[in-house]
Amino acid sequence: MRITLIGSGNVATHLGAALKNAGHHIVQVYSPNAHNAALLAYHIKAEPIINLKDIHADTDLFIISVKDDAIDEVAAALAVHQKPIAHTSGATALKVLLKYTEHAGVFYPLQTFSKTREVDFRQVPMCIEGAYEDLSIMLRQLAQTISNNVQYVNSDQRKILHLAAVFACNFPNYLYHASQQLLAGHGLDFNLLRPLIIETAHKVEQQLPSGMQTGPAIRHDHKTMEAHLQLLHNNELMQNIYTLLSQAIIKMDDGKHSVE
Template sequence: MHDIILIGFGNVGQSLFKGIQETHEFRVRQIFVRNKDHADLPTSVRVTDNLQALESADLYIVCVTDDAIEEISKNLPFNDRLVVHTSGSSAVSSLKDQTRAGVFYPLQSFSRSKEVNWKEVPLCLETTLESDLTFLKKLGRALSDKVYAINSEQRKKLHLAAVVANNFTNHLYFLAESICKDHNIPFEVLHPLILETATKIQSMTPYEAQTGPARRNDQKTLNSQLQQVEGTALDKIYKLLTASIASTYEREKL
């Protein structure tokens, strides 16, 4: 049985805890939090708010905000144990003063209100030592069927792509929901359309899956909708995305 210590217990830390405890080869031995009054702390493992009191373990997973990674790393009472962070945008070098550093980045959106199926979560791994990557892959495969060796530069670009594909898209859902609310239309009417697009790009490229008035160069519809969004938060966004789609498929008109 391999012992793991979680440093931080936010959305990622809590989900990791549940996933790790369900494996047969790994267990969470201890959790570090800044505030021991944290409402969601489990009672089955030891908890500390003192980095100097961290116990010996095979792996330390830093599940904190990007801005806090370096501070946590510098204050660890050791520098020769395997320490990884879970950030998509921070390089492995952000783990300052650690000779055995790595990244265990789960490419997923985590919410406390929704359980994650770890078997479907892509895990992007990196270590400074090749021998540590073997161990990290063992943990990754115990959790997920999708394990990838991704370096810091690749992961930074992957995180950018994830922000575009997930965070920006979700904000567009919010704007679409606002339109529906303003006109007494149930947002759920759009659910099948949203699901169909998400399903379609698993068997088609996004380029092939694109539809809509900008793809068709339907000027009548575009002009009508531009009038509807004029002066609203959607105005610039609609124009920018329409121009991007139009330029992407411009060659098809030739």
Template sequence: MISTVVLGFGNVGKHLCLALEQSDAAQLVQIYNRSESEVPESLQKVEFIHELGDLTRADLYLIALPDDAIKSFSDKLKKHNSVVAHTSGSKSLEALKKHDRAGVFYPLQTFSSERTMDLRTVPICIEAKHPEDEAMLVQLAESISEKVKVISSEERKKLHLAAVFASNFPNHLYHMASEILGEHQLDFDLLKPLIAETADKIQSLPPVDAQTGPARRGDENTIENHLHLLTNSRFREIYELLTHSIKETYGKKL
């Protein structure tokens, strides 16, 4: 059993704790969070601490904190002969340089406190300075997920960038769609089946083949009408740029 302390109990930390508590390979011995938080039923028996001075010994310290906080937090952690790993998509091993046995344990998913999540389908990207630590992190990851991949810091950064295009930006476009409907007292619920099908389609079809819509068809009439309907200049700019990009992709010049 890999004795593990999770440091940080935000969205990522909480989901990891819930999964590790169920894991056959890990023993979740302690959870650190600066402030008090609500602890789910299944984690009630795990020791919860708020002071780094109360930290217990463990094989692995898993830092599940915001990207900007990792480096300074890592510097505050006492040196042990244990593995110290962070859960960030964008930070390199460099952020943990105080610790010789540094690693990364990055679950590629968008976590919200409101949602339960089955981590088994979530890819976990592993990296470690030393091969034996990599093996330990892989073993732990495989005990909670079916999709474990060892990748370098450079690859992880590109994956994280791609994830912004695949998740953060589409969500913002959902928001814009909901604003357009709201202006006209139309219900966002009308778009939910469309959003679900659009995301579902690319599970089996490459997105380049799944593209539909006026830009894909080169339907200038509809594009003109849409631009005319867009009163918000920021929305219009985004419409124009993405329409242009779709046309470029399919060889139809603006």
């Protein structure tokens, strides 16, 4: 397929590379930042564009991969070409594109991307939505060229997925950071925790997290929790996080017992 990529951030970079590697032709890459446009365009052998008016219609699909609040404006500018437009946003409903075009779709890769880290795109769940069946099928077929895990997900479901991803990815990463800061404050190396972090994630690959919960809160070990809060006496934020999440774990356990 001939694909035009709008954006040059983390998602655009990884998606562009995956599409290129799958044999598609990336026609143009747009970014208002000339350096970013040139860099990504170079890697995926596309033409870099820094003005939306220089984008041409000789393409099969526009993929919009920009900040959520810029999607609306970009879609308005692209609609004139009367080609399918798909965005890659977890938090943006299809209807944002439908204001400008009937050929509206979503092409959402449910993964966390950083430019400095390779991702095996075949493992990335691709969440597809199309305004009509032929477009859904086209997007699904395209997604299958880069991923083994393609799902139809409507806008309401995608909102929930995006929210759940904050709990499953963004918040755990912050907690890794908090643990690293705690160690650094006592001259301890974060390497000591890395195997634990990896194992914690892999434990839920086959099982549900509820069966994998360990630690003082699930054991109702109030003595240890009290000692931990003492260690955090000079850090109110960490104390608040500790208390709230420990209470949540205790409640999760209560829930389990009440079901049994």
